Amino acid sequence: MTHPVFADVDTGVDDAMALTYLFASDDAEVVGIASTAGNVPVHQVCRNNLGLLQLCGLSGIPVSQGAEAPLSTPLRTAEDxxxxxGMGYARLPATEQRLTGHDAADAWVRAAQSHPGELIAIAVGPLTNLALALRKEPALPTLLRRLVIMGGAFDYRGNTTPVAEWNISVDPEAAAEVFGGWTAAWGGRPPAHLPIVLGLNLTENIAMTPALLNRLATAAGVTADPMSVHDExxxxxxxxxxxxxxxxxxxxxxxxFHHDQGEGYLAHLHDPLAAAVALxxxxxxxxxxxxxxxLTGTLTRGMTIADWSNRWGREHNALVGVGVDPGVFFDRFIDRVGAFARQVGS
Structure with missing residues (x-):
């Protein structure tokens, strides 16, 4: 069975891997891509999304531009x-494909209204577009079948500040609106479904290595020499x-980058995990x-707090990821993307 999927991304190396996974999945029909300012400015995100579609030989998937800055603070980007x-050393092809005439917040609402109760969505960048979409259509959560958010860090260190994860830290006000809006959308009734939230505590288990990347090349039918920290x-x-x-x-x-951070010659595939979990x-x-x-802590702004003990006495608004088998994920990722790459290269 094929499911309509909407992706909000700030493409980004791992965002590109997530989109590729969705393109490679027979059970996903990508019906829209929202471009979010985050890893790079939003105009570059748009170029990356359109270039990736061109590379993969895909057309007809609408790409919309989102806000150029967070809700209330200046934009920070992560070219380092x-x-x-936003694509490392890679260069994407030029394309004649163009953006939609509406913005990313409208794209969220249009996609949800076009597929009520069926749309699966991922948000793997700052949550600016989704927050703006909720302002336009507060009932948006009731229209989605599933939402997966990559963001936060739960009982775990941050990767932007000691306690905050990048996507949340870029626009914490947007994230707060999204989490608050999820419960409000149901008018005081228990939410019929909760967003799945994958934080660093989970996604940093998904470590791509040169050996796994070589397996991907083999699955695509090409040979490759494993990369090494000793390479130029x-x-x-x-x-x-x-x-x-x-x-x-x-x-x-x-x-x-990860090696320079002292984490080893590897890379955390945060966003591809979200794409896989969405399906x-x-x-x-x-x-x-x-x-x-x-939102206001001098040292803790952007920190995500999970009320595991129900101290606040508030309705649950999230399913927080706490366990994953990286081997199962990578087997599926390599099988799907490898076969898709073989098709693209044929």
């Missing part, structure tokens, strides 16, 4: 993590497969709780 254009920095892929070449060039930059929630173990976002 994702490269000056910025070395470009020689793969004959155009999609594998882009993914390898993007991942090399990501490997180098199959059984990939993760979750725990229902109430989540809120710290």
């Amino acid at each position: 993590t994702h490269g000056p254009q 920095r910025g070395a470009r892929s020689a793969s004959a497969n155009p999609l594998i070449a882009v993914l390898e060039d993007a991942m090399r930059f990501y490997f180098e 199959d929630p059984s990939l993760v173990e979750c725990r229902a709780t109430t989540v809120d976002v710290e």
Whole structure:
């Protein structure tokens, strides 16, 4: 069975991997892509999304531009993590494809109204677009079949501040509106479904390595020499497969960044896990709780707090991921993306 899927992304190396996973999945029909300012400015995110569609030989998937800045603070971007254009060392092809004439918040609402009760959505960047969509249509949560958010850190260190994860930290006001709006949408009734929230405590278990990347190339029908920390920095892929070449060039930059952070020559695939869970929630173990976002703390702004003990006495508004089997995820990722890359390269 094929499900309509809407993706809100700030593309980004791992966002590109997440989109590729969705394109490669027979059980997903991507019906819209919202571009969010985050890893790079929103105009570059739009270019990346359109270029990725061109690379993959896809057309007819609407791409919308979102807000250029968070709700109430200046934009911070992460070119140090994702490269000056957001794709590491990779270069995406030029394209004649164009953006929609409506903004990303409208795209959220239109997609949900076009597929009421059926739409599966992922939000893997700052939650600015989704917050603005909720302002336009407060009943949006009741129209979705499922929402998966990559954001936060639960009983775990942050990757932007000591306690805050990047997506939430860029626009904490938007995140607070999203978590607050989920319960409000149901008019005091218990929500029929809760968003699945995957924080760093879960996604940092999904560590891509050179060996796994080599397995992906093999699945695509091409040979590749495993990357190494001893390689020349910025070395470009020689793969004959155009999609594998882009993914390898993007991942090399990501490997180098993580190595420079003292985490090893690997890369955390936060967003692809969210894409996989959107299609199959059984990939993760979750725990229902109430989540809120710290907005005023001098040291803790952007921190996500899960009320595991129900101290607040508030309705649950999230299913927080607490367990995952990385091997199961990578087997599925390599099978799907490898076969898709073989198709793209044929």
